Amino acid sequence: MTDASMNSVPVKGSLTTLDARTKKRNAAEKRFKAYGLVAIMIGLFFLVVLAVSILRSGIPAFTQAEVRVEFTLTQAQFDEAESQMLKTKAYENLFIAALQSQLEERSLDVTFDPAAIERLLGKTGSTIREYFRDSPDQIGSTVTFNLAASSRVDGYFKGRVSRDTVVDSRFLKVTDLDLVDALVDAGIVVTAFNWNFLTGSDSGVDNPGGAGIGVSVIGSFFMMLVVLALSLPIGVAASIYLEEFAPQNWFTDLIEVNISNLAAVPSIVFGILGLAVFIQFMHLPQSAPLVGGLVLTLMTLPTIIISTRASLKSVPPSIREAALGVGASKMQTVFHHVLPLAAPGILTGTIIGLAQALGETAPLLLIGMVGFIARAYPEGVVSGFIDPNSAMPAQIYTWASRADPGFYEKAWGGIIILLMFLLTMNIIAIILRRRFERRW
Amino acid sequence: MSVKLSVSALAIAAVSATSAMARDNVQVAGSSTVLPYASIVAEAFGDNTDFPTPVVESGGSSSGLKRFCEGVGENTIDVANASRAIREKEVATCAENGVTDIIEVRIGYDGIVFASQQSGPDFTAFEPSDIFNAIGAKVLKDGAIVDNTHTSWSEFNADLPDAEIAMFIPGTKHGTREVFEEKVLLIGCEATGAMEAMIAGGMSEDDAEDACLDVRQDGKSVDIDGDYTETLARIDANTNGIGVFGLAFYENNTDKLKVATMSGIEPTTATIASGEYPVSRPLFFYVKKAHIGVIPGLKEYAQFFISNDLAGPSGPLANYGLVSDPELAKTQQTVADEKVLGADM
Numbered sequence: 001m002t003d004a005s006m007n008s009v010p011v012k013g014s015l016t017t018l019d020a021r022t023k024k025r026n027a028a029e030k031r032f033k034a035y036g037l038v039a040i041m042i043g044l045f046f047l048v049v050l051a052v053s054i055l056r057s058g059i060p061a062f063t064q065a066e067v068r069v070e071f072t073l074t075q076a077q078f079d080e081a082e083s084q085m086l087k088t089k090a091y092e093n094l095f096i097a098a099l100q101s102q103l104e105e106r107s108l109d110v111t112f113d114p115a116a117i118e119r120l121l122g123k124t125g126s127t128i129r130e131y132f133r134d135s136p137d138q139i140g141s142t143v144t145f146n147l148a149a150s151s152r153v154d155g156y157f158k159g160r161v162s163r164d165t166v167v168d169s170r171f172l173k174v175t176d177l178d179l180v181d182a183l184v185d186a187g188i189v190v191t192a193f194n195w196n197f198l199t200g201s202d203s204g205v206d207n208p209g210g211a212g213i214g215v216s217v218i219g220s221f222f223m224m225l226v227v228l229a230l231s232l233p234i235g236v237a238a239s240i241y242l243e244e245f246a247p248q249n250w251f252t253d254l255i256e257v258n259i260s261n262l263a264a265v266p267s268i269v270f271g272i273l274g275l276a277v278f279i280q281f282m283h284l285p286q287s288a289p290l291v292g293g294l295v296l297t298l299m300t301l302p303t304i305i306i307s308t309r310a311s312l313k314s315v316p317p318s319i320r321e322a323a324l325g326v327g328a329s330k331m332q333t334v335f336h337h338v339l340p341l342a343a344p345g346i347l348t349g350t351i352i353g354l355a356q357a358l359g360e361t362a363p364l365l366l367i368g369m370v371g372f373i374a375r376a377y378p379e380g381v382v383s384g385f386i387d388p389n390s391a392m393p394a395q396i397y398t399w400a401s402r403a404d405p406g407f408y409e410k411a412w413g414g415i416i417i418l419l420m421f422l423l424t425m426n427i428i429a430i431i432l433r434r435r436f437e438r439r440w
Numbered sequence: 441m442s443v444k445l446s447v448s449a450l451a452i453a454a455v456s457a458t459s460a461m462a463r464d465n466v467q468v469a470g471s472s473t474v475l476p477y478a479s480i481v482a483e484a485f486g487d488n489t490d491f492p493t494p495v496v497e498s499g500g501s502s503s504g505l506k507r508f509c510e511g512v513g514e515n516t517i518d519v520a521n522a523s524r525a526i527r528e529k530e531v532a533t534c535a536e537n538g539v540t541d542i543i544e545v546r547i548g549y550d551g552i553v554f555a556s557q558q559s560g561p562d563f564t565a566f567e568p569s570d571i572f573n574a575i576g577a578k579v580l581k582d583g584a585i586v587d588n589t590h591t592s593w594s595e596f597n598a599d600l601p602d603a604e605i606a607m608f609i610p611g612t613k614h615g616t617r618e619v620f621e622e623k624v625l626l627i628g629c630e631a632t633g634a635m636e637a638m639i640a641g642g643m644s645e646d647d648a649e650d651a652c653l654d655v656r657q658d659g660k661s662v663d664i665d666g667d668y669t670e671t672l673a674r675i676d677a678n679t680n681g682i683g684v685f686g687l688a689f690y691e692n693n694t695d696k697l698k699v700a701t702m703s704g705i706e707p708t709t710a711t712i713a714s715g716e717y718p719v720s721r722p723l724f725f726y727v728k729k730a731h732i733g734v735i736p737g738l739k740e741y742a743q744f745f746i747s748n749d750l751a752g753p754s755g756p757l758a759n760y761g762l763v764s765d766p767e768l769a770k771t772q773q774t775v776a777d778e779k780v781l782g783a784d785m
Contacts (some may be wrong), residue, residue, distance in 0.1 A: 053506060085488070085749055086488060086750070087487075088484065088487050088488055093582075113566065125487070126483075127488065148571065161695070165558075167694055167695065169694055170691075170693060170759065203483055204476075204478060204479045204482070204484070205475075205479050206476075206759070207477040207480075208481065232533070279515055280515065283514075283515050285463060285514075285515075286463075286467055286515065289495075289497050322496035359592065361701075367541070368495065368497055371469070371475075371496050371498055372479035373493075373495045373496075374482070374483055374493045375465075375493055388465060388495045399496075400669060401472075402476070403476065403669075404692050405670065408669075
């Protein structure tokens with residue numbers, strides 16, 4: 001009986017042991033999973049490399065070697081310095097003299113001269129002048145100043161300059177490093193958090209210690225205000241019309257094709273347009289965040305229109321039909337029912353469009369926002385829009401091309417700050433989507 | 441609410457931008473070689489006077505002069521920086537657009553140096569003829585003009601290391617390129633006898649000169665259109681690489697670069713000021729006279745720039761690497777008198 005059944009049913013294998021074909025299929029699946037894992041690993045690896053290299057190069061920008069000195073300025077010295085043409089230099093000389101006499105009192109066992117002290121200090125004159133001009137009552141009393149050390153001394157603390165590679169130049173002599181070491185022991189040279197990097201404006205190429213990204217953050221902020229205030233209403237109105245009201249004909253088809261094309265236009269083209277239309281034709285001011293914002297608006301509009309249309313489309317037709325069925329007008333249907341449901345998608349698209357605009361440099365190149373633009377903080381809203389200013393990515397680009405290695409470090413530091421802004425915006429977009437999005 | 445607020449703020453800004461258009465800052469553009477010096481001056485100008493800090497853009501001498509010549513008015517720039525003198529053609533374009541009175545200001549000299557990686561082969565002494573033999577499109581070999589096939593420096597000069605030729609030279613939009621062509625390639629072409637051979641081969645003198653300036657296109661010589669930072673990055677990645685830098689840039693990066701002598705002279709501010717070092721050029725900026733008195737601080741900026749305290753031998757510009765002009769006093773007089781280009785000196 002058993003023999004007969006075994007002969008009549010051709011046995012290919014059992015359910016518990018796999019035959020060759022199944023094994024092959026399973027292996028293919030395993031291989032595919034492995035490929036996927038490898039692809040993700042490669043992606044992650046490069047992400048880690050990028051993050052590590054940005055952080056390693058950029059974090060030093062947030063600290064700075066400072067010289068901490070007590071300094072007294074007499075009224076006579078103040079008047080004398082103010083009568084000079086190069087006032088900041090006069091203050092600098094006074095400061096160097098004060099520092100030298102203090103060092104002599106301490107009787108350090110290192111020889112030094114005023115030139116060596118000058119090489120150790122960054123550009124200190126403008127800070128001192130600004131301080132005493134803002135608070136003239138401090139003239140005559142002793143004030144403790146924390147002033148940036150020179151780029152080379154700063155580099156010595158951060159490992160950019162080492163005793164092995166340093167050669168005598170007019171920026172730094174090898175013997176100066178002995179003086180620096182002695183000053184560190186005496187507590188005169190200290191490393192501190194570089195607040196000026198977060199709050200300051202750009203500085204001349206010989207003064208990396210004075211450079212900060214703060215003012216260009218404000219420039220970016222005003223540009224983003226312009227972009228938001230213009231591209232959101234225009235973009236949303238255009239999408240609602242196209243999606244809900246417009247008849248389907250060759251004209252609307254043409255517009256649709258053009259919007260998609262516009263989204264793919266390289267950003268520098270918008271810069272050329274901005275130069276020709278806003279500056280040369282409309283005579284708006286050069287290097288102004290207002291013009292930068294207008295140019296970036298043109299660039300962001302297609303992104304916003306496309307994402308808004310997508311989120312309007314994803315609202316199910318049943319919602320519209322129900323609203324129309326109880327007697328709502330087309331307009332009421334859109335504004336009372338469809339738009340609120342599409343809002344999270346629209347906001348997400350807008351924020352991502354803004355983030356893209358925030359990191360854009362190329363169009364700004366042509367309207368004069370890239371270069372040396374070291375202005376004070378704008379006084380009020382109007383001045384914020386029309387006074388010359390830079391933007392974060394433009395500032396980073398400018399720093400990266402300067403000769404002093406101190407600026408290169410600043411550029412990486414600027415990238416960290418820019419990335420933090422972008423990350424924050426993207427996280428807000430994700431949160432909005434998670435909290436308010438409805439699925440059908 | 442906040443959107444409404446920002447919209448109305450924007451409207452106000454737009455209205456006031458068009459009505460109160462008076463620009464209160466000096467607007468400068470041009471040569472990336474002059475940019476560092478201009479930025480030092482601009483910062484000091486903002487710190488030491490009650491005028492706002494001027495805005496200095498980069499972009500190259502030619503593009504700066506082109507924008508300078510676009511016309512007169514607040515939406516054009518006031519000052520063009522240039523690492524070469526303005527050309528006849530540019531003066532004509534300027535005049536066509538109504539920019540007739542131009543003040544030329546020479547601020548000093550800049551040296552062009554040849555440098556390689558600190559730990560690379562021993563590139564310490566060059567002659568113009570070496571550079572020409574290395575990267576000229578057509579060179580003289582065994583008495584005949586042939587396409588350049590040199591791959592190693594020692595092939596044409598036994599004193600140079602046996603290292604692969606890899607030169608990074610400024611791109612054609614840079615003013616530096618012109619000096620490089622004139623003072624190195626052309627001189628080298630004459631010195632090797634290639635130019636003579638070309639003329640003997642039936643070329644006119646002008647054609648031969650042009651042929652001397654042609655650079656080989658097989659990758660041994662690379663045009664750098666960006667700035668010196670890019671050249672430095674290329675040198676960092678290539679042991680045999682030789683780059684063309686401004687003196688100031690080299691001096692800021694002596695720990696990474698080693699410099700070569702040219703015709704036996706080491707480039708320093710002293711040898712450049714005396715004219716011994718052959719590859720140097722004057723730096724200029726050009727002021728639109730029609731804007732003086734309209735744009736606040738324009739004349740003051742020009743005078744501040746070339747004052748002894750800044751452009752003099754012990755000023756911050758010299759400290760950064762500018763070779764100061766021995767005839768600075770004459771330039772100061774030119775600016776004080778607002779003497780324009782073409783007027784009798």
